[in-house]
Amino acid sequence: MKDGTATLEVPHGKTFKLKPLQFNGPCNFPSVHFQLEGNIIAPRNTKAWKGHDSERWIEFLNIDGLIIDGGGQINARGSVWWEFCRENSCSRPTALFIHNCNKFLLNGTRHLNSARNHISINSCTNSKVYNVTTIAPEDSPNTDGIDISQSSYILIQDSTFATGDDCIAINGGTSYINITGVTCGPGHGISVGSLGKKQSYEVVEHVRVYNCSFTGTTNGMRIKTWEGGSGYARNISFQHIILTNTSNPIIIDQKYSDLTNEGKEQTSAVQISGVTYRDVKGTSQSEIAIILDCGGVTGCTDIFMDSINITATSSGSKVRASCNNVHGFTTFTSPPVPCLS
Structure with missing residues (x-):
């Protein structure tokens, strides 16, 4: 002692x-x-x-x-x-x-x-993670770097994650999560969710991902929710992000399918709102570099993109965005997002 x-x-x-x-x-x-x-x-x-x-x-x-x-x-x-x-x-x-x-x-x-x-x-x-390294083979199953649940005021800073699944997964019941100076890859990116599995109520809010890089990841910045769930994911920001050879750099997937409800029309959804992407630059392996696929009655609201410049990894190829039931606006965004003004 x-x-x-x-x-x-x-x-x-x-x-x-x-x-x-x-x-x-x-x-x-x-x-x-x-x-x-x-x-x-x-x-x-x-x-x-x-x-x-x-x-x-x-x-x-x-x-x-x-x-x-x-x-x-x-x-x-x-x-x-x-x-x-x-x-x-x-x-x-x-x-x-x-x-x-x-x-x-x-x-x-x-x-x-x-x-x-x-x-x-x-x-x-009120906890902190600094200068941590996690390493596992790219094909190792479910080897997330850090999973956070039912927690608040967590800082993850200046750390490296190279795993077979999410570098960082932010699950239900979390708020005021600050992720800064993180290097991710290989892996599945930084994910909010999945939320709302088996029609559950889950919430995530006040998440800030700042000054991070993604290299060779299967996803970059991801928000994923199950159909039929409820709750909300809101006030989430991704700023000053560097992408290198990343598949699905920006993805919101509000249509995870719950097999117990397969074939049934789902009107409830975890509400996604107040999501900001600012100063995101780099290259995408996928043709569709931005996927915003929202469901439920209201879809995703207050989605803001500013100073986005994502190009194709392969010389001569082009990238595009795909979106559905998304509401918000963009400025200086490439590729353009057709359903955001």
């Missing part, structure tokens, strides 16, 4: 193999410091999870003032799960799960090859 802080150290140059592990508060210290200078690795055999929650590997629960930092590495060795779950219907563990830890700091760590999400942030407030 130092200065009222309880410290657990993983020394530099040392490697420790951990079975599923849970750190559960509340704690009697104002702060808990997990100083990761060395390496942590997961078991190679899925049987190590027998008797444990197969959806988690390392959990921090109910610890306010948590600090996880250092130049160390968390290697979940998830390939055994990717192979096993291709042949068997099974849940896979998130590598690092942080729940109800207010004012936590995650700084300087490296995260490799999670079986599923690398980092999940749930029910946390």
